[in-house]
Structure formats: structure tokens, C-alpha cells
Amino acid sequence: MSTILVVDDAQTDRELMARVVNASGHRALIAADGKEAIALAKQHKPSLIFLDVVMPVMDGFATCRQLAKDPETASIPVVLVTSKSNESDIFWGQKQGARDHVAKPWESRRIEDLIRRYCP
Secondary structure, three states, X not given: OOEEEEEOOOHHHHHXXXXXXXXXXXXXXXXXXXXXXXXHHHHHOOOXXXXXXXXXXXXXXXXXXXXXXXXXXXXXXXXXXXXXXXXXXXXXXXXXOOOEEEEOOOOHHHHHHHHHXXXX
16 A cells, blocks of 8 residues: 555545545545645655645645655656646646646546556
8 A cells, every 4th residue: 555645725626536546545645735745745755646736835836846856755756637738738747847647627547547557
């Protein structure tokens, strides 16, 4: 069982994603913003991070960039989960260190596929 960090400022989105993570046999850890996500990632070393982009305090791009630069968290795969799904948004996310991208609204099957890919 892996720990997967779910980061989203919308409580409903966090809870839905956590439900999918838990149903897939893993443990969901949740954060409401980028700063909380970074602190939890350093403390718990999750196997995967699902990260919203549009958030107050620290957006997902800045969070991803900071996670990628920190040796403590750089190896943790980050999947951006966002309504920002233009080609340029996906490219920018990859430049910040994201390994993958999921467009909102997402489907459970896509999340499950990503969990299987990054948390074997």
C-alpha cells in the first residue's frame, strides 16, 4: 500500500479523489494548498502526488517547481489535475517537473490507471 498525496483547494474534489485512491488499495493524504502539500510531501514521502493547478496561497505550477527542485521530494512523481488543459499548459507543467496531466473533470478509470503506473 502506497501513500498518495491529493492536493486541491476544493473540498469536494479532494474527497472524490481520496475515495478513488483509497478504493484502489492505497492511503490518501490530503492537502488544501501548495504550501501544505510541500510540508506533507517532505514529512510523509508519498509515492505519488495528484496536484491541482489553480489554488490560492501557492498554485500547482509553483508547487510542482518547488517539489522538483528539492532533493527530498524531487523523485516523487507529480500528476497535475486541472481544468487548464491547453497544449501550452501541459507543456508548462512538464517544464515545472510534472510527469503527467489529467484534465478536469476526470474519470476514476484514468486516476486508477495513473496509480497503477506510478505505484506498482
